[in-house]
Amino acid sequence: MKKRILLIILTVLLPVYFLFSLPIFSATTQTVQAQSGDITVDKRLGRTNPVVRVGEYLTFTIEITNNSAFTVTTLPLSDTFNTAVLAYVDATPAPDSVVTTTGQIDWTDLTTQFGDLAPGQTVVVVVGFIAEHPETAIVNRAEVHDAIGSGGALGGSDDTDQSGESIGGSMPLDKRINDGITPTAGLPITFTISITNDGAVTTTIVPLTENYDPLAIQFNTAVPPPDFIDTMTGVLTWTDLTTWFGDIPAFGSVDVTVVFTALMSTINTVNEASISGAVDWYSNDMDGGKDDVPITIIDAPTPTSTPAPTDTPAPIPTKTPKPSSPSEPSPTETPIPTATATATATAVPAAAFPETGIPPAGVSPLTAVFALIAATTPVAIWLWRQRRRSLE
Numbered sequence: 200m201k202k203r204i205l206l207i208i209l210t211v212l213l214p215v216y217f218l219f220s221l222p223i224f225s226a227t228t229q230t231v232q233a234q235s236g237d238i239t240v241d242k243r244l245g246r247t248n249p250v251v252r253v254g255e256y257l258t259f260t261i262e263i264t265n266n267s268a269f270t271v272t273t274l275p276l277s278d279t280f281n282t283a284v285l286a287y288v289d290a291t292p293a294p295d296s297v298v299t300t301t302g303q304i305d306w307t308d309l310t311t312q313f314g315d316l317a318p319g320q321t322v323v324v325v326v327g328f329i330a331e332h333p334e335t336a337i338v339n340r341a342e343v344h345d346a347i348g349s350g351g352a353l354g355g356s357d358d359t360d361q362s363g364e365s366i367g368g369s370m371p372l373d374k375r376i377n378d379g380i381t382p383t384a385g386l387p388i389t390f391t392i393s394i395t396n397d398g399a400v401t402t403t404i405v406p407l408t409e410n411y412d413p414l415a416i417q418f419n420t421a422v423p424p425p426d427f428i429d430t431m432t433g434v435l436t437w438t439d440l441t442t443w444f445g446d447i448p449a450f451g452s453v454d455v456t457v458v459f460t461a462l463m464s465t466i467n468t469v470n471e472a473s474i475s476g477a478v479d480w481y482s483n484d485m486d487g488g489k490d491d492v493p494i495t496i497i498d499a500p501t502p503t504s505t506p507a508p509t510d511t512p513a514p515i516p517t518k519t520p521k522p523s524s525p526s527e528p529s530p531t532e533t534p535i536p537t538a539t540a541t542a543t544a545t546a547v548p549a550a551a552f553p554e555t556g557i558p559p560a561g562v563s564p565l566t567a568v569f570a571l572i573a574a575t576t577p578v579a580i581w582l583w584r585q586r587r588r589s590l591e
Contacts, residue, residue: 237267238274242341251330253367253483254400254449256288261324261341263309263316271316278304278326278341285328292324331481333367368398369486370405370474382496387419388459390492392472394440395452398485402447404478409435409457415468415496416459423455446480461496469493 245258261278265271278294280287282302292312294304304326313322324341376382377389392409396402409425411418413433423443427436435457444453459470473489 237265238271239264239266240341245325250366252399253330253333253479253481254398255330256327257330258325258327259341261326262321263324264321265316265318268318270318272310274309274313274316274322276306276309276324276341278324280304280326280328281334284330284332284334286331288327288329290324290326332483367483367485368396368400368402368479370402370477370488371395371397372472372474372488372490374470374472374490374492376492376494382461382494383499384461384464384496385499386461388416388461388494390457390459390470390472392455392457392490393452394447394455394474394488396447396449398479399449400483401449401480402477402485403441403480404476405440405447405453405474406476407437407440407455408473408475410469410471410473411435411459412465412468412470415463415465416461416470419458419460421455421457463496464498465496467493467495 241262241264243260245260251257259278261276263274263276278290280302282299285302287297287299287302287304290304292306292309295307296305297303306324309322309324310316316322372395373393375391375393377391380388382388392407394405394407411433413430418428418430418433418435421435423437423440425435426438427434429435437455440453440455441447447453455472469491470493471489471491474487477485477487479485
């Protein structure tokens with residue numbers, strides 16, 4: 200009985216085994232094992248200089264090559280980046296999703312943009328970032344996963360680029376004495392401090408400190424004025440120059456002018472300006488700069504005394520006679536003529552005047568006679584005329 204049952208089982212299994220050993224059945228049950236390196240990924244920084252300034256735009260180029268014997272019909276890609284250093288900007292072609300908190304960029308299927316990837320064919324994806332923080336090595340990793348070819352699943356690969364370096368910005372400083380000024384005791388000295396943003400990102404905080412020797416020079420004024428002045432130790436402090444100039448753009452610069460008065464002659468007194476604590480747009484600390492100017496102050500020249508001018512008395516003006524007009528000669532004074540008596544009285548002798556009876560001494564009788572005739576003649580003539588008139 201047992202032998203009969205065993206014979207029946209063998210009779211049934213042998214035809215079944217023979218049937219499933221046929222090629223038609225073996226083809227349908229063939230298993231394809233994905234081989235590593237079927238699809239290769241090559242990622243590199245898209246620039247020859249690996250040093251990237253904070254604030255600069257940089258790109259990574261991802262090359263994907265189909266090294267298999269099958270056409271790729273589904274091609275997912277993932278790109279990861281360090282969010283502590285980089286910020287995602289854009290990509291070509293555009294990704295299907297970007298998670299900025301974890302630094303994950305995904306393309307569900309690149310064949311929707313490039314079409315199926317034939318054996319030996321290469322496609323290129325470009326991803327752009329901004330360097331926000333300094334880092335000695337920028338780590339950026341791309342990976343092809345779950346690729347499917349015409350023959351089934353294909354093995355993907357990944358590539359990590361660490362060739363880039365992100366460096367922070369700096370604030371170099373240049374200080375100089377203005378042209379044409381020789382430091383001289385008692386005279387002003389003007390300094391110009393030029394501050395430059397040497398980074399590729401805007402600077403938002405710029406403190407400045409000025410140190411000087413208060414025994415050699417005395418602070419006068421500054422533009423802009425400092426926030427704190429310590430004349431005892433010789434320190435001027437500006438807490439943030441952007442409050443006066445505004446944020447300093449990438450590769451921009453500002454100038455600060457400081458004026459001192461030289462107090463005494465000295466050799467190589469040091470005047471130093473420095474930047475410390477500058478901060479950029481991404482809150483990165485920036486390297487500060489400093490510059491000092493050794494100066495020698497000379498004595499002021501001794502002034503030469505100049506004698507005071509002597510007062511010169513003004514000349515006394517002399518009266519200039521008015522010139523006579525040649526056409527009008529000055530009249531010559533004519534003397535007034537002296538009246539001349541028509542008749543000279545002749546002395547009459549005193550004997551001729553009976554009322555006196557005393558002839559004057561020294562009168563001769565003849566003179567007396569003539570005087571009497573002269574005195575009586577007019578009377579006689581008047582009487583004669585009267586009588587003549589009466590007769591008429």
